[in-house]
Amino acid sequence: MPDSNYKLIQLEEVDSTNEYAKKLVVQEDNRGPYVIIADHQTRGKGRLGRLWESPRGMGLWMSIILKSGRSHEEMVWTNFMVSVTVCETLRELTRLPLELKWPNDILINGKKICGILMETVNKNREVFLIIGIGININQQNFPEPLDSTATSLFIETQTVWDRWIILAKIISRFDDNNANLSPEIITRWKSLSGMLGHRVTVVQGNHTFEAIATDIAKDGALVVERNGRTEKLYAGDVHILVN
Numbered sequence: 045m046p047d048s049n050y051k052l053i054q055l056e057e058v059d060s061t062n063e064y065a066k067k068l069v070v071q072e073d074n075r076g077p078y079v080i081i082a083d084h085q086t087r088g089k090g091r092l093g094r095l096w097e098s099p100r101g102m103g104l105w106m107s108i109i110l111k112s113g114r115s116h117e118e119m120v121w122t123n124f125m126v127s128v129t130v131c132e133t134l135r136e137l138t139r140l141p142l143e144l145k146w147p148n149d150i151l152i153n154g155k156k157i158c159g160i161l162m163e164t165v166n167k168n169r170e171v172f173l174i175i176g177i178g179i180n181i182n183q184q185n186f187p188e189p190l191d192s193t194a195t196s197l198f199i200e201t202q203t204v205w206d207r208w209i210i211l212a213k214i215i216s217r218f219d220d221n222n223a224n225l226s227p228e229i230i231t232r233w234k235s236l237s238g239m240l241g242h243r244v245t246v247v248q249g250n251h252t253f254e255a256i257a258t259d260i261a262k263d264g265a266l267v268v269e270r271n272g273r274t275e276k277l278y279a280g281d282v283h284i285l286v287n
């Protein structure tokens with residue numbers, strides 16, 4: 045770890061590093077910031093109660109805990125900053141054409157290599173941010189049905205990667221980006237995203253529709269055009285359609 049400010053907690057196995065982080069905030073003295081990393085998650089979490097496949101030793105399954113002290117606007121920027129941080133770090137390290145997909149997935153050639161889950165916990169009138177990051181690093185294959193939608197650095201490069209080096213680089217870039225948080229991060233996010241200008245399928249609960257993704261609004265919404273009208277989306281899953 046390059047930055048001694050962060051307290052590192054390394055676990056062999058845990059249900060979810062985000063859940064562990066939440067308990068830590070509630071129980072501990074909160075002299076963070078913390079980085080929690082697990083070799084294996086038995087119930088890694090995605091959004092909406094979905095599972096995140098986290099096989100032992102194959103990826104970076106981690107959560108960062110920070111005292112928030114942020115406005116709503118800064119929370120939106122933070123969300124974009126996390127995916128920009130991971131994407132820039134992995135691009136620099138691997139030279140792979142990684143791209144961002146709203147709200148905060150990282151893809152290579154349309155396949156997901158990283159998912160991010162940001163949560164908050166309140167304690168004594170303070171808000172703590174739990175930033176969960178899952179990166180597929182050394183998997184050689186994925187179980188069905190993930191085999192058609194997921195990829196890893198190993199699959200893309202045929203090279204075994206050291207997750208500690210990746211962790212160290214992410215934390216140092218995260219520190220920089222976090223200290224310089226501004227609306228400019230949305231511009232950076234857009235420049236790393238391959239989705240704007242493309243047709244997408246949007247899934248919101250039971251509701252599915254097609255639209256064109258045109259922009260990211262200042263408030264973090266995905267702006268789409270649908271039947272000649274502009275709409276802002278605040279939640280949902282988006283699939284990019286190949287033109």
Ligand code: BT5
Pocket residue numbers: 059060061062063085087088089090091092094095096097098104105106107149156157158159160161176177178179180190193194195
């Ligand atoms: C996410 O959710 O992409 C957020 C994932 C965050 C995982 C990290 S790991 C460390 C920290 N601790 C946790 O417990 N969580 C965080 P979502 O957009 O809902 O995507 C979930 C969907 O991605 C699943 O329903 C699967 O379809 C797919 N998926 C599951 N495991 C995957 C994997 N390892 N690689 C790629 N896709 C996966």
